[in-house]
Amino acid sequence: MRRRDVIALAGGAASSIVPARAQALPVIGYLGSESPERYSSRLKAFSEGLAAAGYVEGRTVEIDFRWADGRYNRLPALANELADRHPYVIVAPGGAEVALAAKAATAAIPIVFEMGGDPVALGLVSSLSRPGGNLTGVTSLSVEVSRKRLEFMCEVRPGFKLFAVALNPASPTSAAQLKNLQVAAETLGVELVVLKASTVQEFESLFTGAQQANAGGLVFTSDPYFAFRSPQLGALAVRHAVPAITQSRDFPLAGGLMSYGGDFNQSHRHTGLYAGRILHGEKPADLPVQRVTKVELFINQKAADALGLAFPPSLLASADRVIE
Amino acid sequence: MADPSVAPRRSLFTKYFCALFAAAVAPLLIASGSEAWFGYHDQRARLNDLLDAEARLAAVKIQDFIEGIRDQLGWTLQLPWSEDSVERRRLDALGLLRQAPAVISLSLVDAAGKERLFVSRIGLNRINRGADLAGTPAVMGARAAGTWFGPVTFRYGSEPFMTIAVAGNRSAVGVAVAEVNLKFIWEEISGIRVGRTGEAFVLDRPGRLVAHPDISLVLRADEAATRPLRALRDAIFLTGLGQAATGQDLAGKTVLAALAQIPGVDWSVIVEQPLAEAFRPIYAALWRTAALLVAGAVLAAVLAYWLTQRMVGPIRLLEDGVARIGAGQLDHRISLGTGDEFERLATRFNAMADELSVSQERSERISRLKRFLAPQVAELVDRIGDDRVLDGRRVEVVVVFCDLRGFTAFSAGAEPETVIGVLREYYDTLQEVVSEHEATLISFHGDGVMVLLNAPVSCSDPALRAVTMARDMQARVQKLLVGWRTLDPRLGFGVGVAMGPATVGRIGSGGRLDYTAIGNVVNLASRLSASAADSETLIDREAAHAIGTHIPLVQLPSRSLKGFDRPVPVFVPVARSSTDTDPSLPAGAEPFYRPAMF
Numbered sequence: 001m002r003r004r005d006v007i008a009l010a011g012g013a014a015s016s017i018v019p020a021r022a023q024a025l026p027v028i029g030y031l032g033s034e035s036p037e038r039y040s041s042r043l044k045a046f047s048e049g050l051a052a053a054g055y056v057e058g059r060t061v062e063i064d065f066r067w068a069d070g071r072y073n074r075l076p077a078l079a080n081e082l083a084d085r086h087p088y089v090i091v092a093p094g095g096a097e098v099a100l101a102a103k104a105a106t107a108a109i110p111i112v113f114e115m116g117g118d119p120v121a122l123g124l125v126s127s128l129s130r131p132g133g134n135l136t137g138v139t140s141l142s143v144e145v146s147r148k149r150l151e152f153m154c155e156v157r158p159g160f161k162l163f164a165v166a167l168n169p170a171s172p173t174s175a176a177q178l179k180n181l182q183v184a185a186e187t188l189g190v191e192l193v194v195l196k197a198s199t200v201q202e203f204e205s206l207f208t209g210a211q212q213a214n215a216g217g218l219v220f221t222s223d224p225y226f227a228f229r230s231p232q233l234g235a236l237a238v239r240h241a242v243p244a245i246t247q248s249r250d251f252p253l254a255g256g257l258m259s260y261g262g263d264f265n266q267s268h269r270h271t272g273l274y275a276g277r278i279l280h281g282e283k284p285a286d287l288p289v290q291r292v293t294k295v296e297l298f299i300n301q302k303a304a305d306a307l308g309l310a311f312p313p314s315l316l317a318s319a320d321r322v323i324e
Numbered sequence: 325m326a327d328p329s330v331a332p333r334r335s336l337f338t339k340y341f342c343a344l345f346a347a348a349v350a351p352l353l354i355a356s357g358s359e360a361w362f363g364y365h366d367q368r369a370r371l372n373d374l375l376d377a378e379a380r381l382a383a384v385k386i387q388d389f390i391e392g393i394r395d396q397l398g399w400t401l402q403l404p405w406s407e408d409s410v411e412r413r414r415l416d417a418l419g420l421l422r423q424a425p426a427v428i429s430l431s432l433v434d435a436a437g438k439e440r441l442f443v444s445r446i447g448l449n450r451i452n453r454g455a456d457l458a459g460t461p462a463v464m465g466a467r468a469a470g471t472w473f474g475p476v477t478f479r480y481g482s483e484p485f486m487t488i489a490v491a492g493n494r495s496a497v498g499v500a501v502a503e504v505n506l507k508f509i510w511e512e513i514s515g516i517r518v519g520r521t522g523e524a525f526v527l528d529r530p531g532r533l534v535a536h537p538d539i540s541l542v543l544r545a546d547e548a549a550t551r552p553l554r555a556l557r558d559a560i561f562l563t564g565l566g567q568a569a570t571g572q573d574l575a576g577k578t579v580l581a582a583l584a585q586i587p588g589v590d591w592s593v594i595v596e597q598p599l600a601e602a603f604r605p606i607y608a609a610l611w612r613t614a615a616l617l618v619a620g621a622v623l624a625a626v627l628a629y630w631l632t633q634r635m636v637g638p639i640r641l642l643e644d645g646v647a648r649i650g651a652g653q654l655d656h657r658i659s660l661g662t663g664d665e666f667e668r669l670a671t672r673f674n675a676m677a678d679e680l681s682v683s684q685e686r687s688e689r690i691s692r693l694k695r696f697l698a699p700q701v702a703e704l705v706d707r708i709g710d711d712r713v714l715d716g717r718r719v720e721v722v723v724v725f726c727d728l729r730g731f732t733a734f735s736a737g738a739e740p741e742t743v744i745g746v747l748r749e750y751y752d753t754l755q756e757v758v759s760e761h762e763a764t765l766i767s768f769h770g771d772g773v774m775v776l777l778n779a780p781v782s783c784s785d786p787a788l789r790a791v792t793m794a795r796d797m798q799a800r801v802q803k804l805l806v807g808w809r810t811l812d813p814r815l816g817f818g819v820g821v822a823m824g825p826a827t828v829g830r831i832g833s834g835g836r837l838d839y840t841a842i843g844n845v846v847n848l849a850s851r852l853s854a855s856a857a858d859s860e861t862l863i864d865r866e867a868a869h870a871i872g873t874h875i876p877l878v879q880l881p882s883r884s885l886k887g888f889d890r891p892v893p894v895f896v897p898v899a900r901s902s903t904d905t906d907p908s909l910p911a912g913a914e915p916f917y918r919p920a921m922f
Contacts (some may be wrong), residue, residue: 125483127482141445290540291480314414318422
């Protein structure tokens with residue numbers, strides 16, 4: 001536990017501490033499902049959280065990155081690679097796939113995940129308040145609020161009874177989300193067309209499929225693969241003139257119509273904070289899983305105008321931000 | 325036996341040192357002690373006020389948070405329910421969700437207790453579902469009291485939630501029921517910092533942790549783990565509200581904590597600060613005081629040492645000087661330049677040594693004089709305090725010589741002890757007589773003795789005195805001779821008295837110094853003595869003239885004496901018994917009367 005003491009001391013002294021010998025720095029293994037470019041805003045939030053816990057990359061902590069570059073099937077191999085290097089803690093942000101890959105790689109090294117969905121249902125932790133094992137982390141409400149996206153889309157397209165749902169069959173949460181959406185559709189009295197895509201090449205078929213089905217709009221399930229490619233999706237939505245809603249604010253910012261989902265900045269910041277607390281010596285089993293409660297609605301007035309749509313007052317009243 | 329010159333010195337040093345040191349340090353100690361005591365109490369009172377104020381402030385913040393939500397809910401309850409008001413209310417409700425992030429969902433219930441509207445961040449919104457909520461505690465509670473706060477529940481066993489229900493000002497406007505995520509209080513509570521590490525937390529009425537800067541403690545929802553916090557709350561209740569109490573925090577550290585209650589929800593906001601940190605300024609002040617005290621004590625010690633040295637140093641010098649002077653080293657002088665009473669004392673001692681030295685010199689001189697002066701004379705010289713009377717000068721003196729007849733032959737024949745015994749008796753007797761007549765015994769030479777009058781101390785009628793003395797000598801020695809003649813029948817005693825000018829004074833050198841007279845008169849007296857028969861006292865003319873008629877004298881035929889060109893006129897006193905028929909009158913003697921020349 002000597003190393004832990006040294007770390008605690010270094011953390012206590014915060015950023016003012018003189019860097020110790022390079023070998024003495026604790027190492028965080030960072031497993032990313034995409035590339036550093038796609039992660040840049042999330043990495044920024046992560047280092048903010050880490051700094052709040054008293055750690056600065058390169059000075060008081062080293063981060064060993066592994067990037068899957070969008071090929072999620074590489075994640076288990078990368079996770080094993082990281083685990084073999086025995087970092088002090090593995091950070092597995094960016095979805096259930098990453099968390100599950102990390103969990104499969106080690107049962108000893110603490111893991112901090114960041115994902116949407118229910119970590120108990122996915123078998124990552126035994127309970128939110130007492131994770132119990134070597135995992136803890138942050139969940140956002142993104143997966144839970146898929147149905148709200150359908151509700152918002154129904155409000156924007158009140159005349160339509162059919163809506164398309166974009167689903168990534170590779171996602172561990174896709175089944176749960178689809179079920180959730182179908183229940184909601186029933187309540188709302190609409191029909192769903194399920195369109196599947198798990199690669200970028202299949203993205204275009206989502207929009208053409210929605211158009212061909214004459215759907216009122218395209219509702220994206222929560223999925224990191226989609227979320228990280230919001231700019232592409234936004235461009236496609238503009239090109240095909242399809243009203244669509246995703247989980248990420250990047251989508252309306254890239255020309256898409258709407259987004260409703262958790263705040264990535266908040267969830268990645270909490271991830272950094274938890275990684276820092278584990279570096280300080282706290283056990284993941286004692287750190288409750290945090291749910292990021294903030295859910296934000298972004299709407300793009302420009303896109304609506306282009307599509308010839310008008311947002312109802314209820315949406316305008318609820319929106320956290322209206323892009324004009 | 326201890327050396328008396330060491331022990332008292334040390335004790336004086338110690339005494340002065342201790343007294344001076346105590347005089348400097350005692351006020352310091354008292355001042356520091358009282359400062360520390362008052363400092364502690366002031367700090368305790370200050371902390372009490374500070375923590376109490378912080379607790380009240382935190383309570384106000386959380387109350388504001390809850391009342392903010394309550395007020396927002398009140399906004400949705402303005403008009404009675406009608407069919408067309410649903411859409412407007414929906415907009416109000418959605419606006420509320422945007423304004424109050426802590427509100428997760430909101431139900432609006434009409435006058436009949438039916439749910440008319442439900443909006444949620446996560447679930448689907450519902451309009452006119454019509455579920456009967458009239459019997460729920462929230463609706464009943466709000467209708468009864470206007471506002472109802474539900475118990476804190478931990479959703480998924482982790483997140484703290486509370487239901488707030490607000491009824492409108494009349495039953496027609498219905499009731500608003502909101503689910504509030506209490507995690508949002510974190511923003512209020514984490515902003516509270518007391519000192520560096522002091523923090524605030526909130527317990528609900530049963531003592532469950534509702535808010536804490538470490539949100540994971542709340543999310544853990546572990547009642548056993550937060551038992552110390554409840555103990556802290558109970559400790560404050562025991563002390564009394566408004567008073568800070570000490571207790572243990574979760575880490576087992578001793579903290580000082582104050583409590584404020586939030587009315588309505590009946591929560592306790594507790595503000596705590598680690599005791600070590602709270603009293604750090606006092607500890608710092610105490611350390612400063614201690615450092616000053618040590619510095620002061622060192623300074624006092626140095627000053628006391630210096631002052632004591634300044635006092636004891638001169639005393640030692642004085643003591644040493646007095647010891648030396650006492651030991652007879654009278655030329656020793658105490659050299660002190662302190663410019664104070666010590667210097668004056670040293671000057672006095674030096675003056676005393678001077679006087680002692682003079683006095684000793686004089687007493688030495690007098691004891692030397694006593695060897696050849698009659699005690700009375702010696703004392704006279706002593707009294708005058710001036711031995712210049714012994715200086716060489718020419719003066720009119722009377723010299724008396726006497727010696728034993730037949731002594732040389734006797735001493736040659738007799739045992740040495742006998743001779744010494746005889747001489748001792750002889751000298752003792754003569755010395756007595758000389759002393760009685762205040763004459764000066766100049767020397768003993770075997771059986772010859774020389775006595776001087778009118779020098780070194782002048783006296784009245786020296787000649788008369790000399791002859792009277794000579795008669796006494798004769799009388800006393802003749803008595804002794806009665807005994808001695810059994811040893812040797814030839815022993816006898818003769819005296820010669822002469823008067824005339826002589827040079828008197830101290831002669832000699834080095835350790836040997838004598839007072840004597842030199843002159844014709846000495847020779848004359850010596851010759852007269854030698855010429856005198858047993859029991860005869862021969863007097864020269866000068867003396868006889870000086871005596872006049874005071875003592876009847878008879879002139880004998882002039883005698884030729886060695887060293888004198890012409891025969892010397894010689895006088896003898898007439899025996900006192902009968903001048904006419906004095907059998908002792910020698911043959912050819914004529915009665916002497918005052919000479920015709922006077």
